[in-house]
Amino acid sequence: xxxxxxxxxxxxxxxxxxxxxxxxxxxxxxxxxxxxxxxxxxxxxxxxxxxxxxxxxxxxxxxxxxxxxxxxxxxxxxxxxxxxxxxxxxxxxxxxxxxxxxxxxxxxxxxxxxxxxxxxxxxxxxxxxxxxxxxxxx
Amino acid sequence: xxxxxxxxxxxxxxxxxxxxxxxxxxxxxxxxxxxxxxxxxxxxxxxxxxxxxxxxxxxxxxxxxxxxxxxxxxxxxxxxxxxxxxxxxxxxxxxxxxxxxxxxxxxxxxxxxxxxxxxxxxxxxxxxxxxxxxxxxxxxxxxxxxxxxxxxxxxxxxxxxxxxxxxxxxxxxxxxxxxxxxxxxxxxxxxxxxxxxxxxxxxxxxxxxxxxxxxxxxxxxxxxxxxxxxxxxxxxxxxxxxxxxxxxxxxxxxxxxxxxxxxxxxxxxxxxxxxxxxxxxxxxxxxxxxxxxxxxxxxxxxxxxxxxxxxxxxxxxxxxxxxxxxxxxxxxxxxxxxxxxxxxxxxxxxxxxxxxxxxxxxxxxxxxxxxxxxxxxxxxxxxxxxxxxxxxxxxx
Numbered sequence: 001x002x003x004x005x006x007x008x009x010x011x012x013x014x015x016x017x018x019x020x021x022x023x024x025x026x027x028x029x030x031x032x033x034x035x036x037x038x039x040x041x042x043x044x045x046x047x048x049x050x051x052x053x054x055x056x057x058x059x060x061x062x063x064x065x066x067x068x069x070x071x072x073x074x075x076x077x078x079x080x081x082x083x084x085x086x087x088x089x090x091x092x093x094x095x096x097x098x099x100x101x102x103x104x105x106x107x108x109x110x111x112x113x114x115x116x117x118x119x120x121x122x123x124x125x126x127x128x129x130x131x132x133x134x135x136x137x138x
Numbered sequence: 139x140x141x142x143x144x145x146x147x148x149x150x151x152x153x154x155x156x157x158x159x160x161x162x163x164x165x166x167x168x169x170x171x172x173x174x175x176x177x178x179x180x181x182x183x184x185x186x187x188x189x190x191x192x193x194x195x196x197x198x199x200x201x202x203x204x205x206x207x208x209x210x211x212x213x214x215x216x217x218x219x220x221x222x223x224x225x226x227x228x229x230x231x232x233x234x235x236x237x238x239x240x241x242x243x244x245x246x247x248x249x250x251x252x253x254x255x256x257x258x259x260x261x262x263x264x265x266x267x268x269x270x271x272x273x274x275x276x277x278x279x280x281x282x283x284x285x286x287x288x289x290x291x292x293x294x295x296x297x298x299x300x301x302x303x304x305x306x307x308x309x310x311x312x313x314x315x316x317x318x319x320x321x322x323x324x325x326x327x328x329x330x331x332x333x334x335x336x337x338x339x340x341x342x343x344x345x346x347x348x349x350x351x352x353x354x355x356x357x358x359x360x361x362x363x364x365x366x367x368x369x370x371x372x373x374x375x376x377x378x379x380x381x382x383x384x385x386x387x388x389x390x391x392x393x394x395x396x397x398x399x400x401x402x403x404x405x406x407x408x409x410x411x412x413x414x415x416x417x418x419x420x421x422x423x424x425x426x427x428x429x430x431x432x433x434x435x436x437x438x439x440x441x442x443x444x445x446x447x448x449x450x451x452x453x454x455x456x457x458x459x460x461x462x463x464x465x466x467x468x469x470x471x472x473x474x475x476x477x478x479x480x481x482x483x484x485x486x487x488x489x490x491x492x493x494x495x496x497x498x499x500x501x502x503x504x505x506x507x508x509x510x511x512x513x514x515x516x517x518x519x520x521x522x523x524x525x526x527x528x529x530x531x532x533x534x
Contacts, residue, residue: 009397011386017528040482048403050529058403
């Protein structure tokens, strides 16, 4: 697999979508879309499954079962939406490991150094210290 | 949801052990704002109230000795224009925080600072302060001048866009990272290309959209007009297409959040705005609340004001058994349960914000709002449709 450096989840997923389904995963279960408007949960799961079919495992950590909280409001001092208990954001991406090094999202330095794709492995998703949550901070 | 399920209907004692962890503390350095944006929800933005330096120690004592404290704390200076006080104010504030930290931050929890500003007052002195204290800067700008200046005006009615751009140029000259929030309102919806191009041309690559919401003293939203939803869908769909074409250079919070959940195969169960004491809001008098920061300075019919206590007299945990808190909490929890039981988007939302529910539906104990439609549901549909096409799942 050859995915160049990606900094956003959008870019990351689109890059994965271009990968060929690996032989080992070609027969793995991919739920069929329901004939009449599949619900959101099944559509989300199908996309994650499609990712796995291409040999990309989702981030799984010991925290996988904790109550995930959308951190919607906070600028999060560098968290924005992209983090959980590590600086704001509501996409909950704490922890690290897996093939995308998303360790310690923004704690390692000032806010210009809040990368969380800190080298290693093959995809770097650098910091996305966005501002603001979804409630009016204008 | 851990403790939001607690039965508080009988005002019985509740288990507060799952409250928090405090992730964000919004502190109001001043209620004043030098702008007078017509969609602002803050009622006292014309008043030059200022936080007393003497309140810094009690504020940080309350934070750092709270059982709700987690393993870090973000301080966001906001709720008025935070740069409407002088640089010297923050220099003194940071000195006092350091003193308070030495006394109360026994676990050496990292304390980080951010400022959400309209950007008009940024100059070299502010940039020096941001650098010195690693302050994260969020700027509010609604796109190009012809859109921004419709709503974001000075108190004399002049557009503020040029001043904001001057501030952004200072940040860029100083190599200071910043992100922006752009408010989407009725006027924006026909101009996705122009807004995108403005961001791109000006090196603004980290973008979050807020919807104009019915909130506080902004009693109606321009997005409530009939036919807006279709135009909003078209706007966001176009912005997705434009974002994708940047080859990973532009980040849009709304798209990132849903994609992040897919990447991680995770779902949300609550939000910082409906879970007690993840957010603490402190006004210039030391009054505090939790849940949405927007609630702090507002009085409402069924709930009264949302001030739960004051750092001079109360701890965060001490107010959790008050009738006021329990009334709010009970309805907030019931509203989240309604969302969980009735909305298929719950896993990508976490139950929304009480402020939207109150101002749109009249109670925290309610579910869908227009804010849900715009912020979560429409965006989710757009992103899923696009990804399904990319993964060739559309017709499987």
